[in-house]
Every structure is written in structure tokens, then in C-alpha cells.
Amino acid sequence: MKVYISATLRNYFGKNHVIETAEDNIRSVLKFLTDEYPDAKQILFDENEKIRSFIRIYVGSDDHTASDMWYKKLAEEDEILILPAIAGGAPSDSIINDKRMKAQTLDDNDIKRFEKHLLLKEISVKGQKRIKAARVVVCGAGSLGSSVIQYLAAAGVGTIKVVDDKDVALADVSSQVLHSSRDVNRPKVASAKDKVRNINKNIEFEAESVKLDSENIEEIFDGYDLVIDCTDNYKARYLINDACALLDIPLVFASIYQYEGRVGIFNHNGGPCLRCVYPEPPVPGLVPTCAEGGTISPLAGIVGSIQANEALKLIIGIGDHLDGKLLTVDSLYLNSRILNVKKNSKCPLCGLSKTIVSVEDFDYEEFCGLKESDNEVPVEGITPEELTRRMDNNDPMTIIDVREPHERAIMRFPNAIIIPIGQLARRMKELNPEVDTIFICKSGKRSILAINTLREAGYEGPMYNLKGGIDAMKDIVFSHEGAWL
Ligand SMILES: [Zn+2]
Structure with missing residues (x-):
């Protein structure tokens, strides 16, 4: 059976867009996927092991996300699609009523201009008047x-x-x-x-x-x-x-x-x-x-x-x-x-x-999680100016770049250890809790997620987020004549 992975999730599935499996129900397919791709677990499941509410699982065109569908036996030719939020049938009446349609007129110019619509029997004069209304x-x-x-x-x-x-x-x-x-x-x-x-x-x-x-x-x-x-x-x-x-x-x-x-x-x-x-x-x-x-x-x-x-x-x-x-x-x-x-x-x-x-x-x-809630420990930020000063002084610290490899090719950050977010928890040992660790990404949002991920995994050393990310740092870097880029 083939499992199709939406583009937004592929980084958690070893960048694959389709994965083959011999499993024959959703429950065992999910187990297979999280065993093969441990990073996928955090995106699919919440801390109570429940499927996250922004994930949908389809078999063909039917929604199988609800857990009571997970034990249904699937056929080898079935196709599974895993799709996160990003974001008919019978023909229906127009949303423009007849009264408003009839109140419109098409002049000679309209008739020439919309000739190709008027030639379609489904649109014709009535449809074009509805469009005008x-x-x-x-x-x-x-x-x-x-x-x-x-x-x-x-x-x-x-x-x-x-x-x-x-x-x-x-x-x-x-x-x-x-x-x-x-x-x-x-x-x-x-x-x-x-x-x-x-x-x-x-x-x-x-x-x-x-x-x-x-x-x-x-x-x-x-x-x-x-x-x-x-x-x-x-x-x-x-x-x-x-x-x-x-x-x-x-x-x-x-x-x-x-x-x-x-x-x-x-x-x-x-x-x-x-x-x-x-x-x-x-x-x-x-x-x-x-x-x-x-x-x-x-x-x-x-x-x-x-x-x-x-x-x-x-x-x-x-x-x-x-x-x-x-x-x-x-x-x-x-x-x-x-x-x-x-x-x-x-x-x-x-x-x-x-x-x-x-x-x-x-x-x-x-x-939308854009506000810091009362029971959440706020993430401490560091300004681009402060980070530049510390780098110039050679202050002891660890810089972690959580961007993807192709993003780093656009602009490299010097002396940074490269750890994508999905690998952070298992590579925690590479961090030194005795010194400050600064997390950087493109705009300063993924690095906050990185810090929260490490906190959840039990890391206790001091962690800071580069405010505004590398986008905010660029101007300062260029004023330093790109010395360390
Ligand atoms: Zn609704």
C-alpha cells in the first residue's frame, strides 16, 4: 500500500512524498511510519498520544482520521494520504437571485467584450448579468x-x-x-x-x-x-x-x-x-x-x-x-x-x-498560539545587536542553526552547529548547559519552537532566541562588511 505525505510534512518523513508499506490498517500503518521515521511522531501525535487536531488521514477520498476507522482492513491498492491544515456534488442555484440578475443590462460593448462567455450555453446572457450583479x-x-x-x-x-x-x-x-x-x-x-x-x-x-x-x-x-x-x-x-x-x-x-x-x-x-x-x-x-x-x-x-x-x-x-x-x-x-x-x-x-x-x-x-499563555515559560530573546557584540567579543556560547540545508545555502551563519528541529531532542548531548545556547532560524519563529522542544525533552541549560531571526541580523552583518558570512 502507498502512503502519500503532504509537502508540509515531508521533512518529518525523511523527505519522502510516498512511502510503501505492507500494513493493512491505519493503526498499524501509523505505527510503521513512526517506527521508521521517529521524527514523525511529534507532528502526528500530541502528548496524550492522540492524533493532532490539524492532521487528517484519508483513504482514497474518505476521511479515516477518527480512531474508530483505524482497525478497518484496507486493500493493497488503497492509497493513504496524510494531510495537515494549511488550508458539492449537485449543481446548485446561483448565489445571485433572479431579481438582481434582471436588474442588469448588457450594452453593445458588453456583448462584444464577453462574447466568449455568451457563447457558452451554461453562462449566456443570464449568467453574464449575474456576474455583473x-x-x-x-x-x-x-x-x-x-x-x-x-x-x-x-x-x-x-x-x-x-x-x-x-x-x-x-x-x-x-x-x-x-x-x-x-x-x-x-x-x-x-x-x-x-x-x-x-x-x-x-x-x-x-x-x-x-x-x-x-x-x-x-x-x-x-x-x-x-x-x-x-x-x-x-x-x-x-x-x-x-x-x-x-x-x-x-x-x-x-x-x-x-x-x-x-x-x-x-x-x-x-x-x-x-x-x-x-x-x-x-x-x-x-x-x-x-x-x-x-x-x-x-x-x-x-x-x-x-x-x-x-x-x-x-x-x-x-x-x-x-x-x-x-x-x-x-x-x-x-x-x-x-x-x-x-x-x-x-x-x-x-x-x-x-x-x-x-x-x-x-x-x-x-x-493560533500567537500569545504567550500564563502557564508557559516565556522564551528569552537576544537582539541581533547583542549577538553581534558577543560574537565580536568571542564570548563563550553555542549557536544552533535550526534551518533546513537549502536555506543555509542562501546565507550561512558562522560558527553555528546545524541541528534541524526534528533531531534536537535526540542530539541534546551536543549542547553545553554551562554556556548560553542561542537558537537561530530565518525569522525567529522556528527557533522558539526549538527552545520549547528542548525544554519538553528536559534540557535545563540557558537558551535564547535570536529575535527576528537571520532576516533581522542581515543588515547588521552587512554593516560589518559581511566579515563573518
Ligand atoms: Zn463548522
């Missing part, structure tokens, strides 16, 4: 947002609101085709507006250059037909999911990481929400974000285009939708599958007894 919010004008915004504008969506508070950075231009080199340092919503105007000046474009939070989100979404999540962090994803469920707006979700993408529709036709599928996000640092892990440039175009296509199908009211399903696309091995995801009757947001009734009363920082 539609009011859509796109959260994020980054890589996924780039194709979503341009395709929705090109297809003639009447009102597009784009929410993004960031400016364009040079690194964005390689995959965010909405922005060009001359847009660097401009607000992303400004270059989005220019692009949309160039495509079709009749589109109502609304820019919200703000960060979505629980105070402003309902006002931003209220009165819109559809929300498209093109963000890149768990806090925004759960906040968007919750606001959509509370305002009863369908959500087209997508996420990308390295070579892999996912698309789904939440909160539509009585289908599940993000919380039904993934009750909790991963612990910060355990699954790298796409900013840390990287993505191949066209993946955002592939996945964002599918997202825009799903949005148009919901607006027109045609085809099979991805509600109750999750599409996964692996662009490296050219696999794609559609997995069934179920509504959870115990979901705190959309289940039988709801406990989340307002986004303002829910603590997203704490939920």
Missing part, C-alpha cells in the same frame, strides 16, 4: 489574489473589493503577477486598482488598505455575495471563515505551499466550514508558512485560477462545486485529488450547539 470581496492581493482579482475583473464581476494592508516588496514580484517592478513600495491595493482599471474601467473597484481584524471584518464583508480567501496565515483564515459563517456568506478558500495547493468552498449549501475540517491550526513553527517555505511561481496562478473559476461557478450557478470537498493539487508530481470533507455536528461555529457567536468575543491570537 455580483459583489465579491478578495482578502489578500498577494500571489493567489493576483490571479483571482485579474480573472474576476476580466470576467466582468461588477463590484470587487480588495483588502490588503501591505506594500509591494521586490520578492513579491516573482509570483504576484498583479504587481510589477515599478510598483515596489506602493500599496498592493493601489497596483491592484491600476490593473483592474486597465482590464475594465466599468468595474466598481473598492480598495481597503487595512489589516482584517475582529473589529472591522463584519463591516468590510457585510452586503457582499462572496468572500475569497487569498491570505497566507492561520489567524486571518479562521477570522475570515468565522465572519463568513456568522454573516452567512459563502467562502472560496485556497492555500499554497511549495509545490502543493488546496481549494475548497466553505459555508455554502449547508456544507462544512474551515473549523469542521480543521478544528485548530498547527502550533506556530511546526508547519512553515509559505513565506518561510517558499512556493514555485506558477502555482499561485494554477490554484488562484481554480479559485476564480469556483467563484464564477457559484455566481452563475453551474457545475459541481467544491463544497464538502477539498481539491488538492501537487504540481511537482502532477497529482490532483478531490477529498470529501464532512460537516462536524460538534463544530463550535456551525455545529448543533454553537459557542462562537461573535468574532469580537473570540481570541484569535490565543487560538
